[in-house]
Amino acid sequence: MPAYRPGFALPLDELREEIDRLWSSLVTAPPLHGWGTRSEESVFPAVNLRETDDGFSIEAELPGLGVADVDISVSGDCLVLKGARRSADEAAEGATPSGGGNADGSQSAAKVVWLLRERGTGAFERRITLPVPVDSQRVDASLIDGVLTVVLPKLAACQPRKVPVRGA
Numbered sequence: 468m469p470a471y472r473p474g475f476a477l478p479l480d481e482l483r484e485e486i487d488r489l490w491s492s493l494v495t496a497p498p499l500h501g502w503g504t505r506s507e508e509s510v511f512p513a514v515n516l517r518e519t520d521d522g523f524s525i526e527a528e529l530p531g532l533g534v535a536d537v538d539i540s541v542s543g544d545c546l547v548l549k550g551a552r553r554s555a556d557e558a559a560e561g562a563t564p565s566g567g568g569n570a571d572g573s574q575s576a577a578k579v580v581w582l583l584r585e586r587g588t589g590a591f592e593r594r595i596t597l598p599v600p601v602d603s604q605r606v607d608a609s610l611i612d613g614v615l616t617v618v619l620p621k622l623a624a625c626q627p628r629k630v631p632v633r634g635a
Contacts, residue, residue, distance in 0.1 A: 511591050512548065512615075520627055522620035523597055530613035531586075537610060539617060541603040546595045546619065554588040599625040 512527040529537060531552060538549040601619040608617045 510593070511587065512593060514548075514593070514595065516595065518598070522601060522618065525595065525615075525617045525619070527593070527615040527617075528613065529610065529615050532610070532613070534610050537615060539606075539608050541601060541606050541619065544597045544600045546597065546601075546617065548593045548595070548615070548617075549591070551590040552586075552588050 512529050514525055514527045517524045525546065527548060529550065532550055536550050536552065540547045540549075597619065600622050602622050605620045606617065608615065610616075
């Protein structure tokens, strides 16, 4: 009959509880910061990319961002979307008069306690490689109702052309 030693399993139980706690914190972290359960959850912003004979069209979801919050650059076949989303308290801090206080000169000591925070904040950068180079001089972008639309015309040399067939 095996001998039972009191307290032998206690360290293993503590280790198991600690691993369970660690796993729970990793799985429930916000997706914007790269801890989503699927790889596409960690990609921001979400985009749709379409190709036509003339070029490409990209739509990116950027809710809550304004034109001044987004930077777009194009080089050859690479499109780069950069930007930043500030939290409500960061936006409020930026709205205070210089000196850091309220309009009457008093200091605000209101403490914010987050009860639930699922919308990500901070800077982002998304690089999208296109199949062919585009004409960077004719790229057009618009941001309407939180949807960024970028139209990227292909270079003339990369556009398909109809080749006439001669007869004998």
